Every structure is written in structure tokens, then in C-alpha cells.
Amino acid sequence: MPEPQTARLQLTGITKAYPGCLANDRIDLSIQAGEIHALLGENGAGKSTLMKIIYGVTQPDAGRICWEGQPVIMRDPAQARDRGIGMVFQHFSLFETLSVAENIALALGTGAGTPRQLEPKIREVSQRYGMPLEPQRLVHSLSIGERQRVEIVRCLMQDIKLLILDEPTSVLTPQEADDLFVVLRRLAAEGCSILFISHKLNEVRALCESATVLRGGRVSGDCVPAQCTDLDLARLMVGDAEGLEAEYPKARGGTPFLRVDSLSWHNADPFGVSLQDLMLEVCAGEIVGIAGVAGNGQDELLALLSGEQRLSRQQGQHIRFLDAPVAHLRPDARRRHGMTFVPAERLGHGAVPELSLADNALLTGFQQDGMVRGGLIRHSRVEAFARRIIETFAVKTPSSHTPARSLSGGNLQKFILGREILQQPKLLIAAHPTWGVDVGAAAAIHRALIELRDAGAAILVISEDLEELFQISDRIAALSHGRLSALRATRETSPTDVGRWMAGQFDQPTPTAA
Template identity: 80%
Template sequence: MPTPTSPPRLQLTAISKQYPGCLANDRIDLSIAPGEIRALLGENGAGKSTLMKIIYGVTQPSSGELRWHGEVMKMRDPAMARGLGIGMVFQHFSLFETLTVAENIALAMGTAAGTPKQLEPQIREVSQRYGMALEPSRLVHSLSIGERQRVEIVRCLMQDIKLLILDEPTSVLTPQEADELFVTLRRLAAEGCSILFISHKLGEVRALCQSATVLRGGRVSGHCVPAECSDLELARLMVGDAEGLESSYPKVSGGLPRLRVDDLSWHNPDPFGCSLSQIRLEVRSGEIVGIAGVAGNGQDELLALLSGETRLARGEQARVSLDGAPIAHLYPDARRTLGLAFVPAERLGHGAVPDLSLSDNALLTAFQQGLVSRGLVQRGKVRELADEIIRRFAVKTPNANAAARSLSGGNLQKFILGREILQNPKLLVAAHPTWGVDVGAAAAIHRALIALRDAGAAILVISEDLDELFQISDRIGALCSGKLSPLAATAHTEAVEVGRWMAGEFAPVAPSHSPAAAPAAAPL
């Protein structure tokens, strides 16, 4: 541990970052000592990620000074940062999808660390030791979101880390996985590693972090000791007005069945993927059904079969139906015509095209809403829709011409969700709707989902955030190894019971008829 007179490990003085039309960081002061775990809190768009990118050398500050162990530094690039012992886990993954886990980690560590093949035993050992098991030979594109997050964290843990920057590291981890990660982080801190921790899960911040710096509008708005504050007090420091942040919603029983999944079994040709077995699911109009589960247990496969990205052959078309009409064989656009809307788990690249403007991204899924006439895009109507999404869902952006990648994670999520909700769907399927968003944005998203539910839509939410599912769901279940537990009324269920379901401790749902052989996907 440092002596009282030793300099901080990292010290930022008057750091500013100016983008065209946006002052992301405004004269920020921040310091962190060896062995300290410091939280960086703030709304989406408050400047947290920009500041971390400056520390990691991804972005250069417009002005200000950065000192490393008391020495003034110009962090030229991430390679220099890694050479000093700085590691960063980004909120949006920085992995090459066509390479293996080992190849991605080898790229980050450099040739001196060895070949990907030579690193495989170490990757297995480190990932298992920290409760984040990985198979080094798997291609990244075959991994679930949670598994990709593990790669990011393990990649940093294999380096000689002196400062570890974590941007929403637990957003796709189960509570048990998060607890295991915290054991690792406390061990690293005890060994002298400094940790900067960005999270919107305030309970985690209070449990883990010794200190916190709060940003609002790009400026430091305060400091606190999280353990001495309640979640609501932390939320007030972040957003100012805490109205609506502690909302509880009445539970309802729903109306007529809208989505029906009937004894759906599907064999995944990917040897590393998850097959589905006799899934039975019903979502009624005017209700929210929540599905919990550890990443990699069939969530991605079920989402693909519901959205139309994976289709079944015509003989199996009735396995999935919307308002009684079989849809399992239909392409995504045909399902949208029938009233299905979809919010995917991955925002950039799946929910939105990073380099396209918000207007063009609005057109991508809403083109059937009168935005195209006789083959011509109605640019005025497209812009009106994008502006309405921005206004109604309080998306922080200069205007609708801004590229999707320029938005913070929470603001892009609000835009994608707003785009789907404003199409007035009969059925909304949403994956991880508040992944990595701040408390204010999460509350706004929850209110929007409840309003859509109360307007008569059927909503299916797949999430790994049990607190979220219990807050907004009317019925809840869990996926484990491709099997779905029975659904139960949330008001009469406890998190401990759902945790058991997530581990596979549930009786299978009796099939409605003799199960058919697991169908293959329809040919494209």
C-alpha cells in the first residue's frame, strides 16, 4: 500500500474533451490510489465512457493533464496504456468475431506472450479460477453476449494489471457470477491493483466500491462513499431529480393468448450452441412475461426463432403462432406485418447500424409504417418519426442526423426501444431492454413497457437482471439448457425459486401432444 506522501497511481487534472457540438468532458479532476476501488457514476451521456477512453489512449483530450505515478503522460494509444499495466473492459465488445477466444486474447497480449495455442492452458486456468469458464478454441461469433463479456474480462486478467477499468462489467452476468467477479476484484485490489468501476447497478457499487466520483453533464458533480449512501441517494447525485426512480407496477393477469409456442424443439447445428427442447410458452395480450436465465442456455436461439432470423420448415410452422396464425416459417418482415416488434440483445450491429444516422436506423424496421411509397423513401416522414422517437423517449443526441455509434449505450437503447414501441406492435419481444443503461433511462424504459402493456400489447422480456424481471413482469420463468420452466405469477414467486429454475431445478412442462422430432431450420 502507498505511503501518505506517495502520489496517486493515476491523476487527471482539468481534463476536457470537445466534440463538434458537444463538450463531453469539462475540466474533470479525478485520482485513484493503488489498491483503491473507485466507482464512476453518472447518467448515460454524462461523459464516463469518454473519460475512460482518454485514460486508455483510445481518445485524446482537448486539454488537461494526465499523470501516471506522478509523471505527466500523453497516452498515445491503447498499446501504450497496456504497456503501463492499464486494462479496460469496454461496454461494447472489442472482439474479432471470426477469430477464436485464444486468438483474440493473443492479439491483446502481443507476440511475447506466446501463440494462441500456447495461451490456451492459461486461458482455461484463469477463466475457471475466476468462475468465468471459457473454451479457448471457440470462435467469438458463436458465443453468447455473456460469454463474450467473459472473454473481455479474462483478457485483462491475464495481463500484469495495475489499473483495471471496467465499463458495466456485470450487465450480462448473473448475481452469482457477479459475486464471483467481486471476489476477484477485491483480491486484485488487495494485491495493489487500482480499479475504476462504472456500473448502473447501485447495489453493486455500494457493496464493492470504497469511493465514488459522480459526473453530470460532463462535469464532476460530487464525491461520496457509496457504503454510506442508499441507492436512492446515489441516484439523486447522478440525475438530480429522483422522481419515478422507485416505481412499483401493479401486476395483471392479461387477456387472450397472443403469442403461443407449442412444444418447440430445435436442434442447434453449432456444436457449441444450445438446442431447445419442448418449449411451451404463452404470452397474453396486456401482460409482460419475463424469462430469466444464465447466458448461453438457449436465450439467443429462442429469440432467433421468435424474430424470424431462424425459421422452421412449413411442416413445423404451427410451433409458433401469433393471434392464432402460424409464423414459424415466416421471414422477419412478414412477422412484422402481423404485428411483431423486436428489440435484440446487441444494440450496435444488430439493433442499429453503427454508421447510419438515427433517421436511417428508424427506417430499418419501421419502413412498413407509411415510410415508403411506390418504392420511394419518404424522407420527410422518416425524419418526423426519428424526431418523435428522440422527443418522446428523451434520447440525448444533437439531432436525427447523428450516427448511431455516437450515442451512449443507454440513449441508443432508448432510441431502438422507442422505434419498436411507436409501431404499436401486438407483440413485443425484448432482450435485455435495460442492459448497461443508467437508473433514469431504465426507469423511462420500464414506464414505456408498462404503458405498452396497458395499451393491450403482449410483451416478452428476456433478461438476466432478476430485479428488473420482478419489477415489470406479470409472470416469470427461466431457461436452463434449452428447457423452459413453468411460468408463475411474479407476485407469488421469490427470486430464490427463480434462481433454482435457472439452475435447472424444475419439473418439465407436460407436452400438449406427442413430441415431434427436433426440426431443422428452414433453408434460406
């Protein structure tokens, strides 16, 4: 009989507790060389804590880690990297003021060479794996999707034996995800083990050979994803799968609330995207979806719509809300008109990590419920608003005093979206509303958006998740190189059509800016 293969990574009885929370409860996990293994679970199930223990960021309270058959203690990420473990975090761990090459050089250490010396290899590796990067670009100028590429390429430049990917496709188009899967299968064929965390169950079934499912910090089951349906996996993750496969009726919008008319904007950033003659209309009682590959003008459009980037008063007519020019107004003035915003980046943009949930509720909700009177904050009103968000949107948190950074990605996203929805906006603009959240939280977010639509609000959703856009959008368009396709009714188009638009193949010529 052949001897059993020694697991590359073996976790036994891993336990980690925080005040008021048992994050990991006696978890066992085994990964073989060359295996693509999924780790599934709803937000707050303990996945991120377990990954941080493997990567040396966090130390377990109990349990044992064996690496290639030998007991080890992962004291810090540097030791994990020396053993050949690389990790791509869901929330990026990049220095925004440094270049791509400088960030990668910091991760690889002094022995790998200077940033300039690494530039040819960065270009070569990123091109080989279909994730092209310009090494000299500053990270703050990159889109979310491009920052994800930096994280992945940074790992691929190491001598990787185990690659941990936490929601790697959350901001990728289906085509980009397929390209990434080609890379991952090639790495696995070369003997690299891959631990894959994703809430996109169809991807897990297509890519992963085995899966471990966590629920409430414990292992709730192991399975072969290819032998399961999405609903089977969802039941293992959340127990009750009711509402997870909802189909929402399409709506026809009423009065136009938001009009973007011949909007052209030159981006002074040489690595940014300029917008060319955009035409867009979002009506009361409808959801309009904007698709596009990351880095095609989504960030620039969001900045112009939210007021983070303003135009002159003379250009104000290019963006009109309730038939009044708003392109010159600040974000707070636009909010007073009835506009609310969910930005693409949760931590640092949608919420201040160090502040409590109550204080984060105040940041954009200060005009609601008399929270500020005579220049003074009425803390009881702020607390009540934060508690209402937590209760209405089932945010898992000990209290409204909990810092935003301590919440799981899905729970923080529900809090941010709830904060904006409960302000009863006339127009909600949301970027990547379900990025990195589990199937249960995504279903709850979709239901909330549909309810807001049915209450008469206009909603604009910008996302790279085509499946999501087709599920909730009434009309859809796509951005490509700063140009916007014509809007089409979702029921009258297909993902293939939108894929062509995303590549710049519009159904009809789009006029260029003068």
C-alpha cells in the same frame, strides 16, 4: 507524520470537446493502489470519454495525467497496456470471426505467444476466476455474457495495475456478479486498482470504497457509496430522482397472442444450445419475463421468435401468433402481423452504427406512416418518425442525422426501443431492454413497457437482470440448457425460486424432445 501516498492515477483538469458537445469539463480524479473506485453518471455524462482518455483511445484537449506520480501522455491503448492498464468496454471490442484464443493473443501482442500456446493459460485463468471459457470457440458463437467473459479474462492475463470495467455485470446474473466481485476484491487485495462503472447502484455500494459522480461532463460530487442509499446516488447522478423507485401493479393477461407449443430445435453449432420441448404463452396486456444465465438458449429462442432462424412450413404450428402459424415466416412478414423486436446487441444488430438515426428508424419502421410508397422512400415521413422517437423517449442527440454509433448506450437503447414501441405492436419481444443504461433511462424504458402493456400489447422480456424482471414482469420463467421452466405469477414466486430454475432445478419435470 507519514508521507501521503502517491496516487496510482491522477487526472487534473481533463477537458475534451466535440462539435456541439463538451464531453469532459475540467475533471479531477484520483485512484490509489488497491482501491476500487466507482465512476457514476447518467448516459452521456462523459464517463466513456474519460475512460477512453485514460486508456489512450482519445486524447484530451486540456489537463494532465499522472501515472504513479509521473506526468504521462497516453498516446494509444498499446502504451496504456504496457503501463499495466486494462479496459473492458461496454460495447465489446472483439473480432467475431476469430477464436477466443486468437482475440486474446491479439491484445497481448506477439511476445505473449501464439493462440495455441496461450490456450492452457486461458483455461487456467478463466477457471480460477469462475468464468470458464473454451479457447477454440469462435466469438460469433458466444452469447453476450460469454463475450463479456472474454473481455475480462483478456485483461486478467496481463500484468494489471489498473483495471477499468465499463458495465461489467450488465449481462451477468446476481450469482455471477457476486463471483466477479470476489475476483475484483482479490485483485484489489493484491494491489490492483479498479475503476468500476455501473448503473447498478446496489453493486456500487456493496463493492466500491469511493465514488466520483459526473453530470453533464463535470464532477458533481464525490462520496463513499457504502454511506449512501441508492436514492442518494441517483440524485447525484440525475438531479431529480422522481420515479426511479417505481413499483408497478401486476396485470392479468387476456387473450393469448403468442403460443410456443412443444418447440424443439437442434442447433448444428457444436457450441450452441439446442431447445427442448419449450412451452410458452404470452397474452394481451401482460409482460412475461424469461430469466437465465447467458448461453442457455436465449439467443436461439430469440432467433426462432424473430424469424432470423426459420422452421419449415410443416413445423410452423410450433410458434403461433394470433392463432396463426408463423415459425416459417421471415422477420418482415412477422412484423406485418404486428410483431416487433428489440435484439440483445444494440450496435450491429439493433442499429447500423454508420447510419443516421433517421435511416435506422427506416430499417424496421418502413411499413409505418407511409414511409415507403411505390418503392420510393418518403424522406419527410422518415424524418418525422425519427424525430417522434427522439422527442417521445427523450433521446439525447443533436439531430436525427446523427450516426447511431455516436450515441451513448442508454440513448441508443431508448431510440431502438422507441422505434419498436411507436409501431404500436400487438407483440413486443425485447432482449436485455435496459442493459448498460443509467437509472433514469432504465426507469423511462420500464414506464414505456408498462404503458404498452396497459394499452393491450403482449410483451416478452428476456433478461439476466432478475431485479428488472421482478419489477416489470407479470409472469416469469427461466431457461436452463435449452429447457424452459413453467411460467409462474411473479407475485407468487421469489428470486430464490427463479435462481433454482436457472440452475435447471424445475418445480416439475419438463418432458424432453422425442
